[in-house]
Amino acid sequence: xxSKKSTAYNNRLGIKGWVYAGKYTFERYLYLAxxxxxxxxxxxxxxxxxxxxxxxxxVVAWEGLMGLFALPLFKMIEYALFAxxxxxxxxxxxxxxxxxxFFLGRPKEPVYPYSSSIKRHRPLTYIIMAxxxxxxxxxxxxxxxx
Amino acid sequence: MRETRLWSWHLLVIPxxxxxxxxxxxxxxxxPVFYGVSVEEARNFETMIERGKSVSxxxxxxxxLAAALYHGLYGLRGIIRELPMxxxxxxxxxxxxxxxxxxxxxFGTYVTWWTFxxxxxG
Numbered sequence: 001x002x003s004k005k006s007t008a009y010n011n012r013l014g015i016k017g018w019v020y021a022g023k024y025t026f027e028r029y030l031y032l033a034x035x036x037x038x039x040x041x042x043x044x045x046x047x048x049x050x051x052x053x054x055x056x057x058x059v060v061a062w063e064g065l066m067g068l069f070a071l072p073l074f075k076m077i078e079y080a081l082f083a084x085x086x087x088x089x090x091x092x093x094x095x096x097x098x099x100x101x102f103f104l105g106r107p108k109e110p111v112y113p114y115s116s117s118i119k120r121h122r123p124l125t126y127i128i129m130a131x132x133x134x135x136x137x138x139x140x141x142x143x144x145x146x
Numbered sequence: 147m148r149e150t151r152l153w154s155w156h157l158l159v160i161p162x163x164x165x166x167x168x169x170x171x172x173x174x175x176x177x178p179v180f181y182g183v184s185v186e187e188a189r190n191f192e193t194m195i196e197r198g199k200s201v202s203x204x205x206x207x208x209x210x211l212a213a214a215l216y217h218g219l220y221g222l223r224g225i226i227r228e229l230p231m232x233x234x235x236x237x238x239x240x241x242x243x244x245x246x247x248x249x250x251x252x253f254g255t256y257v258t259w260w261t262f263x264x265x266x267x268g
Binding site: 096 | 159160163164179211214225229250
């Protein structure tokens with residue numbers, strides 16, 4: 001490895017850096033889930049636009065595609081998409097509030113016993129994740145048992 | 147400064163996406179709950195065309211398309227740009243993301259416009 005390259009790219013783990021959360025906290029795993037759901041949603045969105053364009057091929061093509069989407073497998077995919085969107089949106093709201101400095105508490109001197117901003121933020125994390133779980137469960141029951 | 151502006155837009159479009167995607171889910175995926183009609187009925191060709199002829203739907207869907215594409219592709223670009231790469235490769239990633247975004251936006255807008263201008267009675 002040449003010295004220029006190692007200087008330019010040291011301390012960058014690449015994909016391992018964000019996939020492996022190690023001993024880090026709950027929020028670190030939420031970060032990973034946020035990325036995975038985000039990538040899933042953008043991939044689906046691109047496919048969804050192409051699939052929506054199928055209407056231009058006429059009634060028969062459209063109804064055929066909608067018939068396919070009524071199959072249980074596609075219902076499951078639809079539900080996974082809904083769950084991913086709800087999680088990503090609510091976790092995103094939490095991140096937005098953190099970004100804007102809400103629910104982090106006042107800055108304190110690092111005196112034992114320590115109280116980190118992450119710990120002060122934790123109740124909000126639990127509330128938001130409970131809300132996301134509730135919406136995902138309700139969404140599932142409405143989708144499968146209308 | 148440029149990155150700050152791009153990041154700010156990434157955050158500013160979030161409320162738009164939440165509201166409009168919520169509406170999209172309510173109309174297309176949860177029609178029995180919110181509108182009292184079956185999903186099949188909500189996705190029927192005639193119903194879909196009828197809905198698509200509304201000016202508000204045309205505007206809101208194009209807005210959702212732009213906001214979601216920007217938010218999603220900017221996020222994806224951030225994830226890719228975190229990986230070890232040369233500045234030249236980073237530039238290629240940026241240009242590719244912009245081109246894909248513009249293409250999908252143009253295509254999605256065309257489909258929405260096609261629905262809006264679909265002749266009554268087929």
